[in-house]
Amino acid sequence: KAGVTQTPRYLIKTRGQQVTLSCSPISGHRSVSWYQQTPGQGLQFLFEYFSETQRNKGNFPGRFSGRQFSNSRSEMNVSTLELGDSALYLCASSETPGLASTDTQYFGPGTRLTVL
């Protein structure tokens, strides 16, 4: 099976702009989670989607949003970009959501966002 794919891999934006990142999960996986990775804060959970519904949300401002489509593909959007949003954004998929706590999350390669 193909792994989790994320597009684009690299992105450069300026402050105030908005950005949309895309994630395609492993075929058959219905849960998609997003994480932000920075050197200072490490890996932080953004949100989780299952069957087009947000099941969990991390402690991030409302500028960060996401959605999931009927084919399980997911997008996340960041509006009014700030310098501190520069990070590696990782998407992970699993067969079922956090309710099945034993499930393994499989990660994509990430999107490196740089905000100037």
Place this chain on the structure above:
Amino acid sequence: AQSVAQPEDQVNVAEGNPLTVKCTYSVSGNPYLFWYVQYPNRGLQFLLKYITGDNLVKGSYGFEAEFNKSQTSFHLKKPSALVSDSALYFCAVRDGGYSTLTFGKGTMLLVSP
């Protein structure tokens, strides 16, 4: 609340020697524990997980981890390190109930030739 601690920012080991990357956790219920590895400019790659049963879990690339409930630890081990094992290693925990995955800060493993 659940949490994970990786007490070492960096571990240095010579090729051929055994390696250990430490992880301790805190959860209110039963812990489900995971190890991931990240190579430069790549996403996280799953190595192994502990759900229940045998305290010694074997995973990919010769790695294994030992679950110790009394010490609330889940240390990653490998009998003989390779230079190619050099990477950033993350321990993660999920409470047995409905919860998200919480990651440690990561430990950089450097294996010298």
